[in-house]
Amino acid sequence: xxxxxxxxxxxxxxxxxxxxxxxxxxxxxxxxxxxxxxxxxxxxxxxxxxxxxxxxxxxxxxxxxxxxxxxxxxxxxxxxxxxxxxxxxxxxxxxxxxxxxxxxxxxxxxx
Numbered sequence: 001x002x003x004x005x006x007x008x009x010x011x012x013x014x015x016x017x018x019x020x021x022x023x024x025x026x027x028x029x030x031x032x033x034x035x036x037x038x039x040x041x042x043x044x045x046x047x048x049x050x051x052x053x054x055x056x057x058x059x060x061x062x063x064x065x066x067x068x069x070x071x072x073x074x075x076x077x078x079x080x081x082x083x084x085x086x087x088x089x090x091x092x093x094x095x096x097x098x099x100x101x102x103x104x105x106x107x108x109x110x111x
Contacts, residue, residue, distance in 0.1 A: 036086040039096060040078040047079040053099055059092050060084040 038054075038061070041047050047063055054061050064080040083092055 034086045035082045036089050039081040
């Protein structure tokens with residue numbers, strides 16, 4: 001899990017755009033909050049399941065890199081799950097940790 005990236009919420013209109021520039025002074029002038037990346041994975045199902053879990057818990061989020069072509073045919077591009085409100089990060093990170101621990105438990109019990 002990498003979670004150090006932040007970006008202004010609503011800073012990009014096209015969801016397939018991976019590189020979007022922003023100016024913090026403009027976002028504060030327009031009252032936009034910051035988004036924070038919560039999770040990334042090359043496993044499409046894993047990202048979709050986590051997104052569903054987060055939305056069920058009441059967190060607004062979006063998936064990025066859904067339609068980005070891989071630079072190499074055999075290399076996967078990781079999809080990213082971003083929270084739309086960075087103040088949700090502590091609670092969402094706890095939910096992510098619980099989800100990851102329960103997933104590991106299920107995989108271990110099936111061996």
